[in-house]
Amino acid sequence: MTARETIFAAIKSALAPLPEREPRPAVAHGVADAQWLADETDNVALFVQRATAVGTMCFRSSSDCLAWLFEQQPARVFIPDELRDVTAKFEGIVEVVRSYSRDQVDEIDTAFTPAAGAIAESGTIILTDESTPDRLAALAPWTHIAVVRKDTIHRSVADALAAMPDDPNIIWVTGPSKTADVEGILIQGVHGPGVQGCLLI
Amino acid sequence: MINLATRPKGKRVQLMATCLCDAFYDDVARATVEVLEHAGCEVDFPEGQTCCGQPAFNCGQWPAARKVMRHTASVFAGDAPIIVPSGSCAAMMFHGSTLEFEGEKDRAAIAQVGARTWELGDYLVNGLGIKEWPGEFRAKIAFHRACHTRGTPSGAAVLQLLQSIQGLEIVPFGEEEQCCGFGGTFSVSFPNVSTAMGDLKLEHLRAVHPDYIVSGDMSCLMHLGGLAEREGQPLKTLHFVQILRDALHQHHGQATH
Amino acid sequence: MAKQLIDTYVAELPPTVQKAVHQSTAATTEKRYQLLGDDYADSDGLRKLAGAIRQHTLEYLDTYLAQAEESLTARGAKVHYAVTAEDACQAVTGILQAAGITKVVKSKSMVTEEIHLNDYLANQGIESIESDLGEYIVQIDGDHPSHIVRPIIHKTRGDIARSFEREGLGDYNDDPETITRRARKFMRGKYLEAGAGITGANFVTADTGRLVLVTNEGNSRFCLAPAKVHIALVGIEKVVPSDADLSLLLNLLGRSATGQQLTVYTEFINGPRRADRPSGPEQMHVIFVDNRRTEVLASDCKEILRCIRCGACLNVCPVYRQASGHAYRSVYPGPVGAVLSPLLAGDKFKELADLPKASSLCGACNEVCPVDIPIPDLLLRLRNRAHQEHVPSPGTPPMAGFALLGSHPLIWRSAMTFGAAKDYLPLDRLPVPYLGAWLKTRTLPKWRGGKFRSWMKSRHGRNGGGGK
Ligand code: SF4
Numbered sequence: 001m002t003a004r005e006t007i008f009a010a011i012k013s014a015l016a017p018l019p020e021r022e023p024r025p026a027v028a029h030g031v032a033d034a035q036w037l038a039d040e041t042d043n044v045a046l047f048v049q050r051a052t053a054v055g056t057m058c059f060r061s062s063s064d065c066l067a068w069l070f071e072q073q074p075a076r077v078f079i080p081d082e083l084r085d086v087t088a089k090f091e092g093i094v095e096v097v098r099s100y101s102r103d104q105v106d107e108i109d110t111a112f113t114p115a116a117g118a119i120a121e122s123g124t125i126i127l128t129d130e131s132t133p134d135r136l137a138a139l140a141p142w143t144h145i146a147v148v149r150k151d152t153i154h155r156s157v158a159d160a161l162a163a164m165p166d167d168p169n170i171i172w173v174t175g176p177s178k179t180a181d182v183e184g185i186l187i188q189g190v191h192g193p194g195v196q197g198c199l200l201i
Numbered sequence: 202m203i204n205l206a207t208r209p210k211g212k213r214v215q216l217m218a219t220c221l222c223d224a225f226y227d228d229v230a231r232a233t234v235e236v237l238e239h240a241g242c243e244v245d246f247p248e249g250q251t252c253c254g255q256p257a258f259n260c261g262q263w264p265a266a267r268k269v270m271r272h273t274a275s276v277f278a279g280d281a282p283i284i285v286p287s288g289s290c291a292a293m294m295f296h297g298s299t300l301e302f303e304g305e306k307d308r309a310a311i312a313q314v315g316a317r318t319w320e321l322g323d324y325l326v327n328g329l330g331i332k333e334w335p336g337e338f339r340a341k342i343a344f345h346r347a348c349h350t351r352g353t354p355s356g357a358a359v360l361q362l363l364q365s366i367q368g369l370e371i372v373p374f375g376e377e378e379q380c381c382g383f384g385g386t387f388s389v390s391f392p393n394v395s396t397a398m399g400d401l402k403l404e405h406l407r408a409v410h411p412d413y414i415v416s417g418d419m420s421c422l423m424h425l426g427g428l429a430e431r432e433g434q435p436l437k438t439l440h441f442v443q444i445l446r447d448a449l450h451q452h453h454g455q456a457t458h
Numbered sequence: 459m460a461k462q463l464i465d466t467y468v469a470e471l472p473p474t475v476q477k478a479v480h481q482s483t484a485a486t487t488e489k490r491y492q493l494l495g496d497d498y499a500d501s502d503g504l505r506k507l508a509g510a511i512r513q514h515t516l517e518y519l520d521t522y523l524a525q526a527e528e529s530l531t532a533r534g535a536k537v538h539y540a541v542t543a544e545d546a547c548q549a550v551t552g553i554l555q556a557a558g559i560t561k562v563v564k565s566k567s568m569v570t571e572e573i574h575l576n577d578y579l580a581n582q583g584i585e586s587i588e589s590d591l592g593e594y595i596v597q598i599d600g601d602h603p604s605h606i607v608r609p610i611i612h613k614t615r616g617d618i619a620r621s622f623e624r625e626g627l628g629d630y631n632d633d634p635e636t637i638t639r640r641a642r643k644f645m646r647g648k649y650l651e652a653g654a655g656i657t658g659a660n661f662v663t664a665d666t667g668r669l670v671l672v673t674n675e676g677n678s679r680f681c682l683a684p685a686k687v688h689i690a691l692v693g694i695e696k697v698v699p700s701d702a703d704l705s706l707l708l709n710l711l712g713r714s715a716t717g718q719q720l721t722v723y724t725e726f727i728n729g730p731r732r733a734d735r736p737s738g739p740e741q742m743h744v745i746f747v748d749n750r751r752t753e754v755l756a757s758d759c760k761e762i763l764r765c766i767r768c769g770a771c772l773n774v775c776p777v778y779r780q781a782s783g784h785a786y787r788s789v790y791p792g793p794v795g796a797v798l799s800p801l802l803a804g805d806k807f808k809e810l811a812d813l814p815k816a817s818s819l820c821g822a823c824n825e826v827c828p829v830d831i832p833i834p835d836l837l838l839r840l841r842n843r844a845h846q847e848h849v850p851s852p853g854t855p856p857m858a859g860f861a862l863l864g865s866h867p868l869i870w871r872s873a874m875t876f877g878a879a880k881d882y883l884p885l886d887r888l889p890v891p892y893l894g895a896w897l898k899t900r901t902l903p904k905w906r907g908g909k910f911r912s913w914m915k916s917r918h919g920r921n922g923g924g925g926k
Contacts, residue, residue, distance in 0.1 A: 004539040022516075259819060
């Protein structure tokens, strides 16, 4: 017998004696929505509020974002071509590079990537391989700013799950990378970004 | 678990006094009778009763436990509600028994007894529909919800009654959801853990300076009271039914325990 | 008197460790409680629903597992099966060797702990680095995790600083921020040179074949960003029917584990790179591991397979809080471990049969479990099994005498009367170990045996009550 056959036979014989089996429970859409979600009417405002609460910096305009970025004095900023319009103001003010490769992991300390969407309920940014083909760009730099189109913000976690795109890799980012492994003390920026931002367009 | 919502609610009840009250806490059993009678019940006390068998059940000696439970089921024959002044023994009757009789021929008969069993506070509030308790009891108490009432209506029921008593102040304390550390034979087979758990509970309780520690289970109180006394800082303990009884008698301040 | 191992362990555990474990677990329990209360009117109902979903999946596991396999295969992943721990390790080695890979990075996974993958790979000459900060520290110390979510809950910053110094990661510095930055720098190099990333999975959806991975650090994502090969080791019980079920499970997992609405990174992976998505690893392998799960499924403790490894039961457990994780002598500590570890031990059941005893049966674990596992019931069944298999249980009184008393009312009543002798006996000097264990830290109340019965009798004439 192959390992597969052995395992399936063992599962079947384990389940055979059950007099009856647990039926599939109905899981109503939104059954685990936070109870306060019903009172919220503005997805964008809610997203900003929840994202801020989990430590994601939100920028409502590219000038706000630039002002903040300028203060940070980034070494090198990765901005892919498709974001050229959004970040036109950045040119000449910070050093912009247009391509990202693994040799540059140490040099590029800030990256902008387009997001595939967001979730208002949890303040989550959604990235996919389609939106962010370079996974490292959204992960390795100390500062990552996801560019989120307001009309792609899902209301709830359940809504986002109901609309999952066909993509081999979808990642939800809810705040900056963090750990509490050392004595329970919260430290941000373990492997991923220490500063997670979001520019709404 | 047996469906707790369909238990009988008649006013002729059978009292299961519990082995601990039989051996140590006769006043709690007496108070139970007086309180039930005040609520209009007629209380039968089947004399052949011994114990629910939980000590053997909890340490995995199920054949011994079943022997005791079979005896108990035969003593509590009939269809009257069975009232127990202990959340732990009550849970043994309506939940533990169904586990230990899995695959046994007489499981249905045992389950019939479990399906009539009520913890006292649950019965007063949800069986008899009493929402407030008359009388007065001037004291500050800390209420320890016994662990075996988790998932049952008992904790809320008892609090509701106590809160309605004039003069009674219930103070919250730290980590209320934590166990006192008794756990039946656990208390002697894991003496270090059991004692440490009890000490933590006492620390939280002492921090709020209650006049009494109150619970619905004398086993928790025996453990906590015994620890406190051995440490040379005794704490006064009461079963909630003693408060209900004393409130009726309008005892003021220091009751006689 | 012989002692229960966990009780002895507690007595010997340094108070500093005990205090650290207690503070951290109590704080997480409180956060969890607050968030669930703020967000849900009926979080208890949600737990029960999640439990029903998991139970349903288990009871149709053959169907859902086959469906998950089909979904994954259709998206270009290669699915393998491993009956034993050894089989699983061999499968991993085979994949790595075929791809000519000698260096791998791992993200935290309980099943890889369970099959001791790192040791196995090291013996095959393959470097395998744990990328989760806590797990990395466990690895360099040759230690074991003491909590399923917080592996180094038993270590102080000083311990960690010394380990880092020893490993050449800079001079002694116990500032948690510095420790984290040094790990970040070191791990960067490892991610980039690794040929494969090894992960577990928190869930696998049957309908879409999505592997769901949650981390706060972002390490699983990093393991999969530069690597050519992704190998996921997944317990066969991790399947859930559909994406829609995840909305409930993910919402409960983050809140239960760490008091977060969602864990920072929630990653959904259902295949290797494709022509139109040329980003990720070229190969994706999923190894479904049995390692005695089918035995658990056949047992009367199958509900434990619902577990989603949130750690809430550890955090709330008063025994775990006293004992910390190593006392459980197995990969899974705390209440979940007390059930799962002896079951996964197979013919070594007896060696871990004391774990189910290490509980006051307080039921706090069931009350917090996001999939409503009746842990106390399972502990009791395992105690019964240990007794039937004649496993000795130190410190537990034999119950034959109790059964005799408890089933003979006449003997019971005379015992009640004669028990009064106790108040006149030098109890602490009697050669009864159980009594001694009680009296060492506790007093016993005065004996009042039979008093209630005579009071009850004396009222018969008055009110006509009484029974048979
Ligand atoms: S048994 Fe329940 S509470 Fe414990 S780790 Fe598993 S899912 Fe979490």
